[in-house]
Amino acid sequence: MPIEIYLNVAASGLLTGLVYGLMALGLSVIFGVVRVVNFAHGEMMTLAMYLTLMLFSAVKLDPLVLLVPIAAVMFVFGYLLQRGLINPFINRPEHSQFMLLVALALILVNVQLIVFGPDAQGIRTAYSFDSFQLGPLIVDASKVYAAGAALVVAAALFAFFRWTLLGKAIRACADNYDGALVVGLNVKRLYALTFGIGAACVGAAGAMLMAVIDVTPEIGPAYTLLAFVIVITGGLGSMPGALLGGLLIGLTEALGGVLFTPSAKSMFAFGLLVLVLLFRPQGILGRKASG
Amino acid sequence: MKRLVEGVPRRGLAILGALLALLLVFPTFASGYLLSIGFLILYFAYVGQAWNIMMGFAGQLSLGHSLYVGLGAYAAAALYFHFGLSPWLGLGASIGISAAAGAVIGFLAFRFGVAGVYFAILTIAFAEFARIGFDHFAWVHGSSGLFLPVANYAENDLWNLRGSPTMFYYLMLGLTVGAFVLCHVLLRSRMGYYWLAIRESPEAAQALGVNVFRYKMVAVMISAAMTSLAGVVFAFYYNNLFPEQIFHISRSIELILGPIIGGVGTLVGPLVGALLLTGLSAGLHEVMLQLGIDVPGIRQVFYGICLLLVVMFLPDGVWPPLAKKLRLRR
Numbered sequence: 001m002p003i004e005i006y007l008n009v010a011a012s013g014l015l016t017g018l019v020y021g022l023m024a025l026g027l028s029v030i031f032g033v034v035r036v037v038n039f040a041h042g043e044m045m046t047l048a049m050y051l052t053l054m055l056f057s058a059v060k061l062d063p064l065v066l067l068v069p070i071a072a073v074m075f076v077f078g079y080l081l082q083r084g085l086i087n088p089f090i091n092r093p094e095h096s097q098f099m100l101l102v103a104l105a106l107i108l109v110n111v112q113l114i115v116f117g118p119d120a121q122g123i124r125t126a127y128s129f130d131s132f133q134l135g136p137l138i139v140d141a142s143k144v145y146a147a148g149a150a151l152v153v154a155a156a157l158f159a160f161f162r163w164t165l166l167g168k169a170i171r172a173c174a175d176n177y178d179g180a181l182v183v184g185l186n187v188k189r190l191y192a193l194t195f196g197i198g199a200a201c202v203g204a205a206g207a208m209l210m211a212v213i214d215v216t217p218e219i220g221p222a223y224t225l226l227a228f229v230i231v232i233t234g235g236l237g238s239m240p241g242a243l244l245g246g247l248l249i250g251l252t253e254a255l256g257g258v259l260f261t262p263s264a265k266s267m268f269a270f271g272l273l274v275l276v277l278l279f280r281p282q283g284i285l286g287r288k289a290s291g
Numbered sequence: 292m293k294r295l296v297e298g299v300p301r302r303g304l305a306i307l308g309a310l311l312a313l314l315l316v317f318p319t320f321a322s323g324y325l326l327s328i329g330f331l332i333l334y335f336a337y338v339g340q341a342w343n344i345m346m347g348f349a350g351q352l353s354l355g356h357s358l359y360v361g362l363g364a365y366a367a368a369a370l371y372f373h374f375g376l377s378p379w380l381g382l383g384a385s386i387g388i389s390a391a392a393g394a395v396i397g398f399l400a401f402r403f404g405v406a407g408v409y410f411a412i413l414t415i416a417f418a419e420f421a422r423i424g425f426d427h428f429a430w431v432h433g434s435s436g437l438f439l440p441v442a443n444y445a446e447n448d449l450w451n452l453r454g455s456p457t458m459f460y461y462l463m464l465g466l467t468v469g470a471f472v473l474c475h476v477l478l479r480s481r482m483g484y485y486w487l488a489i490r491e492s493p494e495a496a497q498a499l500g501v502n503v504f505r506y507k508m509v510a511v512m513i514s515a516a517m518t519s520l521a522g523v524v525f526a527f528y529y530n531n532l533f534p535e536q537i538f539h540i541s542r543s544i545e546l547i548l549g550p551i552i553g554g555v556g557t558l559v560g561p562l563v564g565a566l567l568l569t570g571l572s573a574g575l576h577e578v579m580l581q582l583g584i585d586v587p588g589i590r591q592v593f594y595g596i597c598l599l600l601v602v603m604f605l606p607d608g609v610w611p612p613l614a615k616k617l618r619l620r621r
Contacts, residue, residue: 095352095555096606098411106544106598109591111588111592113591229412263426264423264426271420273416277400277405
């Protein structure tokens with residue numbers, strides 16, 4: 001096979017990887033602050049994808065425009081989830097929190113199955129079949145747009161945590177729970193906001209992915225796992241790590257798919273996870289050992 | 292024998308004896324459908340017990356136990372299919388392969404401080420790895436599935452595990468009783484106390500001189516080996532194996548619901564949980580059938596709601612408060 005094919009596949013994998021990265025960023029933010037592992041992450045993403053699908057058929061707007069209202073809806077969903085269901089579990093043992101979210105994931109995926117059915121559904125935009133040519137590279141236009149949008153959202157998030165007062169308050173909760181309480185921060189509300197922000201990230205990622213792939217309820221659990229693999233590979237609690245992990249996993253999957261068979265592509269992501277756990281258990285950009 | 296029952300409240304023994312007697316005579320009056328429910332209850336009680344060794348005793352959360360079910364099932368079934376090897380010999384391979392897989396996961400995780408939920412994710416990753424791998428494993432027919440030749444149900448051939456559902460019921464009952472007794476013995480052994488110490492505080496256990504790494508490894512390997520036996524029975528009971536089903540994450544979740552709902556870390560919890568969950572789910576199925584509603588996924592939603600309610604309102608599971616009510620706890 002000529003080298004151009006590999007280059008093309010790698011470019012397309014990197015672009016998808018950016019969207020994966022945004023999805024994983026949501027997980028990383030939630031974990032980094034609330035210390036709760038969102039086991040329903042992929043299921044929340046498919047929820048956002050179905051919302052995109054419904055809105056798209058109702059108003060015929062571009063998914064990249066729709067991502068704003070979708071992210072807002074998912075923010076509210078995440079906020080209420082943390083306020084109503086998860087906050088009482090903050091001081092419970094880790095496995096107890098985990099099982100709560102496993103239960104939520106189980107309900108979400110199967111309610112989606114009942115409501116939307118098991119068939120794959122997708123949308124066609126005006127630019128679905130367009131592509132850009134850059135020297136020997138030919139890349140899908142929809143992937144370029146999605147990756148660009150992912151970068152914009154991620155940059156906005158970085159800026160929010162770095163420069164706004166609210167972002168700093170959330171970081172304070174993450175650094176020292178007791179200290180944040182002592183200085184009078186409303187930690188429960190900030191936790192709910194954080195969960196909302198994480199959900200908005202995954203909602204935006206879902207809307208973008210809708211332009212690239214089809215949705216079935218079944219992919220929810222698979223994407224939950226993928227988000228975990230990305231976050232652990234990149235480094236827990238590291239925001240750049242989540243993006244880097246997304247790029248790496250996107251690349252690995254794409255190359256694995258073309259070198260072997262596409263159906264075995266996620267094996268390579270798991271292989272990468274095992275390698276990272278073996279040689280750098282704290283993740284590529286993580287600071288201290290996990291666990 | 293005397294040491295086995297030492298310290299167990301007499302009422303508890305009486306209840307267990309009555310339950311065992313009921314389970315022994317159950318096939319004489321149960322219909323074919325009820326018998327299959329009974330088999331499922333015992334199956335989930337058994338795998339729940341096996342999972343409980345890792346999570347309930349040693350405190351290691353595994354969400355990938357379908358890996359061991361699948362490896363055990365495929366090893367024995369493939370040896371029978373290709374070489375006509377009796378599953379009683381094949382289960383040696385099942386146990387060996389599953390324990391080795393458990394050892395690899397344990398080594399990777401425990402050597403490098405991968406604990407808690409990250410350990411759980413690693414176990415899922417391995418199960419998924421196996422699922423996709425077996426999809427492309429031609430020797431066991433990949434994703435098109437491995438089918439065992441179905442024999443005449445009139446004859447019970449215990450050596451080759453070909454026979455009636457009643458035979459499988461008693462086989463599963465034997466395994467469940469065996470696992471129950473084994474866990475009871477393990478919990479009272481020196482190792483059992485080490486496990487509890489590790490579960491409560493690995494640092495403190497380490498400081499007291501417990502070899503944390505070694506005893507975690509032993510817990511994973513025992514749990515994996517026990518789970519693989521359930522896989523062998525599963526394969527020969529259903530006669531078909533698909534990687535997409537047997538290694539699927541929903542199977543791992545289904546398997547841990549019993550002990551979680553019954554009570555993690557208790558001996559009776561997995562039994563109670565399996566009975567409640569499988570019983571309720573069969574009842575739900577019956578009601579849906581009567582009402583003429585057929586919605587795929589509704590059973591999973593039901594499982595999810597049960598799990599949600601239990602983790603919210605009964606964080607220790609159903610059994611501990613129930614035991615108190617029955618005055619079985621000193």
